[in-house]
Amino acid sequence: MIIKKYQLEKFLNTPNNIPPTVLVYGPDNGLIRETIKKITKKILPDPDPFHFIEVDCKKIISEPNVLFNEVDSITFDNQKKVILINNADNALKKIIEKIFTNQNLESTIIIDGGDLAKGSSLRTLLEKNKEAVVIPCYRDENEDLEKIIKNIVSKNNMTIESSAISLLLEYLGSDRLITINELNKLILYVGDRSSVTKDDVVNCIKDNSYFTLENIAFAIASGELSKIEKYTARAFQEGIQPNSLIYWVVNHFLRLHTVSALIKDGETKIQAMSKLRPPIFFKLKDQFSKQLLFWHTPKIEKILDKLNNCEIDIKSSAVSGELLCKRLFLSIGIFAKS
Numbered sequence: 001m002i003i004k005k006y007q008l009e010k011f012l013n014t015p016n017n018i019p020p021t022v023l024v025y026g027p028d029n030g031l032i033r034e035t036i037k038k039i040t041k042k043i044l045p046d047p048d049p050f051h052f053i054e055v056d057c058k059k060i061i062s063e064p065n066v067l068f069n070e071v072d073s074i075t076f077d078n079q080k081k082v083i084l085i086n087n088a089d090n091a092l093k094k095i096i097e098k099i100f101t102n103q104n105l106e107s108t109i110i111i112d113g114g115d116l117a118k119g120s121s122l123r124t125l126l127e128k129n130k131e132a133v134v135i136p137c138y139r140d141e142n143e144d145l146e147k148i149i150k151n152i153v154s155k156n157n158m159t160i161e162s163s164a165i166s167l168l169l170e171y172l173g174s175d176r177l178i179t180i181n182e183l184n185k186l187i188l189y190v191g192d193r194s195s196v197t198k199d200d201v202v203n204c205i206k207d208n209s210y211f212t213l214e215n216i217a218f219a220i221a222s223g224e225l226s227k228i229e230k231y232t233a234r235a236f237q238e239g240i241q242p243n244s245l246i247y248w249v250v251n252h253f254l255r256l257h258t259v260s261a262l263i264k265d266g267e268t269k270i271q272a273m274s275k276l277r278p279p280i281f282f283k284l285k286d287q288f289s290k291q292l293l294f295w296h297t298p299k300i301e302k303i304l305d306k307l308n309n310c311e312i313d314i315k316s317s318a319v320s321g322e323l324l325c326k327r328l329f330l331s332i333g334i335f336a337k338s
Contacts, residue, residue: 003135012042019133020105023126025113026137029244036110040082043108051081057088064095071107081107088113089315090121114243145179156187160196167201217252220329221291223336228329242314242321250307257300
């Protein structure tokens with residue numbers, strides 16, 4: 001069964017409604033993690049290491065008994081367990097099929113599928129199974145993110161200027177996790193004042209503690225190696241998944257590709273850059289312009305191929321996704337410096 005976005009709250013608020021297996025997937029890593037947190041909270045109001053087990057898909061693929069043992073074992077207090085499988089891919093399908101043969105499943109398996117492709121065998125299996133629920137998580141539109149921003153600000157007994165909201169949306173992109181994390185930092189920055197202004201957003205962005213995934217993409221394309229290491233490490237510390245990082249870097253190089261093509265067709269750099277949607281954050285326009293001097297179409301296409309291959313490797317390689325990401329980002333940065 002597939003649960004759409006508008007059906008999620010009703011699904012979560014219906015007693016005893018969560019089946020033994022739940023797949024949460026999509027391009028919005030922040031929304032995936034938020035949804036998993038909500039589901040877990042419904043089953044385990046106060047999760048602890050005895051009842052909440054988190055394991056990477058690669059571990060299960062190499063040692064299926066890790067999952068089988070967790071599913072079959074009973075906690076000391078006979079309460080339900082939640083087993084979260086991260087970075088899932090289609091290789092998990094056969095193992096989940098075996099799990100379905102267990103008619104007395106006491107645990108709930110939640111699968112973080114990342115951005116599983118349409119037609120994925122794992123998705124298809126779970127969408128058709130009556131004992132499973134599939135929850136897609138697609139990137140929020142600006143209207144949704146605006147509601148999130150207003151709700152968080154309101155809960156902190158503050159108001160926020162419309163110009164400040166516009167600037168946040170322009171700067172943060174559409175990832176819910178990044179938006180929530182950075183908005184909470186902004187609220188701390190504002191302190192005891194009752195209103196968040198556009199100047200607060202600008203000044204907070206100036207602060208070195210302010211961070212977005214866009215910073216990583218810009219650092220990579222500019223060949224700023226120390227920033228690549230710093231920002232990538234911080235992203236992983238904040239729970240950002242490798243494929244989410246790749247998404248942002250791919251998006252940045254696609255924007256460079258778009259502008260490069262427009263310039264080749266006869267438009268000026270300023271005209272070409274002005275056509276990007278969402279627009280380039282004003283503090284990053286000069287840096288983007290400088291990157292265009294190095295990144296021409298053939299080079300960009302070569303990097304996009306490497307990023308695509310890395311995304312595939314993350315799902316199939318025994319090497320950690322974080323390490324694969326870091327290696328590739330640094331190699332692109334070194335190339336940009338050459």
